[in-house]
Amino acid sequence: MRWLAGAAVVALVGLLALGTWGLFPRPPVPSWEEATAAFGARNAVAAIVLGARLWDTLLEVLVYAMALVGVRMVLRPLSRVQPVPPVSETPLLTRAADILLGPIVVFAIYIASSGHLGPGGGFPAGAILGSGLLLLALAKGAERLAQELHEPSLERVEYGAIAALLALGGLILVLSWRGSWLLVGANVLIGLEVAIGAWVVLHHFASSRGEV
């Protein structure tokens, strides 16, 4: 078994190396400026992810949302009653969280709304917002934050964002609407979904540390 596994992995790596050797040197890339501008973007990757290949992105957002459904479905029955205490009682973290939260939110909004012009986009924005929530959870305790965020309404926002994203997909893909406001809208909706998702994963993983 061991030899077989080794042979399989070595052969696979060898074949991949053999194939990759034939890829170089790489041919020049055809110009993409015009196609990018047609979507009202300057970042070609954003034009692809939110425009030409929005269909892939919609399915991908659904993959993300379904993983969250799975996290909730499996972990909710396992959740421990004992609350997760705040990491530290010192006022330093609490104060720092209070001060930093505003800039973090502003930065996330900036990243989401300028993603079609430069580096950025909905996923990093959501991750930034999620890290802001992580900071709050460390300062306040995850359970208190969970009560304040009220999971059922969070779920409604999450599924509403996905449904809106699907509708936006209809506008871009079916009706062939173009314009930078569509890309900004898509980025903001994705950012919202990702931030909520980051929080859900964090909260459920933190509160169901079972005993092993």
Add this chain to the structure above:
Amino acid sequence: MNVALTGVLTYLALGVVGLLGRGRLCAALAILAGLAALAAWAPGFPERVMGGLPWGVPVAGDTLALAFWALILFVHAAVLWHERHRTGAFHPLLTLLMGTCLGTVFSRDLFNLYVALELASLLSFLLAGYEGKARAVWASLQYLVLATVGMTLYLFGLGLVYGKLGTLSISEIAVRSPDLSDPALAVGVGLLLAGAAVKGGLFLFGLWLPPAHGYAPTGVSAVLSGVVVKMGAVALARLSEAFPVGPVLVALGILTGFGGLLYALWEQDIKVFLAFHTVSQLGYLLIGFGLGGPAALGAILYAVAHGLFKGLLFLAAGTGIEGMGVRSIPALAGHLSLPVVLGLGVGTWAIVGLPPLAGFAAKGALAAGVPSAAKWVLFALGVGTAASFSKLIPLLRPAGRQGGLGGMGLLMGAVVGFGLWGLAEFSGLMTPGAWGEAFLGAGAGYVLYLAVRRFHPRLPRFTLDRAAVATLLGAVGLALGVLLA
């Protein structure tokens, strides 16, 4: 294209909205929306690039997409009816899964296929582990690990193929008639095939399939075996449209057909037995898709027919298990109620390929399109199918009439209707020769069953590690096969 895409988007949106409540209503509305979209775009639409050149996703409504749309909507309706007592996230997840499958079949883009297959399998994991039984969750986790291995290989293959050809569109690749003696392309295509083969549950690649399908909830098994594994076969069919890999698919099909049968012959757990049979029946599809032309059309018909009767068999078996609390075939014998027996009987009659049901029509259509050497392979597979299904004969004694048909009635009607339509459509099927061959195959199968049932060979069990190594070895084999062929 627009109608079809709107249909899929509506389907998915209704699935998502259903997660907030009223899941069954949303599922019913989604099926209606899907039917309306199907009626609007049938009989097909030409290929168009969704999102525009140069990066968009090409989609086309061909015969394959049309047939699968009909199958998906029908099976979904039957399962919705059969599992109508379930609440919670079950029906929304099922709606999303079916919506994803609707989107998969008209996609003609290598990467879009990857994303759609990933979403379909993620939803399948969720549904297979839905009841929260440790065994189903473990089967689901195995499925997840092996599927991710397959998709990692697929991504490597995608990188190689895109790096060499600079396009992901199936039709675009086909126009350039790629030369597979180039190692970069050959390895890339081999890995793409391996990834799709894992998703399709082919023999040696998809050894996650029997436990995952076997231990899943009743309606989920029906959908997984009837529709979802065929998405891997669809991906393989698309790959064979792009690259000249027909012989490789035929070889995989023969291996899958007989490998699945070997395990099905002695399996005693009824749902795992049916799941092994799904593996073996995928062999028919691959042989058909690999040969192409009229055989591919036969394979599409067989996929639809198999979706209907395998769905029926899984619904019947699952209902029987839920009623009795046991899973092994001998323990179930003589304890099943009339509706379950009826479902199993019709399903068995159809899968063995006896007239006038769907299996006969579809197998006939497939056999009409293949060269004579392949006919013998198909006949041998048919004999094996009959032999393994002979095990179910003791189950066909009803004990009481309690319970309703549920979704089984719908599927039974479809199996009969499809069979009669096939008899009217294909003139070659109404001959004594065709009927005689069908009964001869079934009879030979029964004799084979009598011969082998006394043996109890110890077939190697496929643990997670072995299955993973088998997948990797299979990928190496496929890449070498494409390279050297």
Add this chain to the structure above:
Amino acid sequence: MEGIAAAALGIALGGSGLWTLVRRRNVIWKLLGLNVAAGGAILFLVAVAHRPGARPAIEGLGSGPAADPLPQALVLTAIVIHFATLALALVYVIFLTEHRHTQDVHKLEREPEEP
């Protein structure tokens, strides 16, 4: 040169990840191996997008030959998919740990008798 190096690194990561996957007995190790392998595949795709001396695929940024934006966009999608799959797999591991009190594959393979 950077392209070849990145592709080689991607392949190496893929190989080592798959080796971890098939040799380790602990499910979490297996998932980590799988994640490393997926990371390798993603790096490989980025290497395919790379051009010597390339500028980013954003208009008005840098000069010289442009990188290919398509694989970069595909990679974004693939990363999220792998993240989601890993999260779900880990959740299942938590579930199995609670119910079976083990993360060892060989012990998990032994079927408990339950209806």
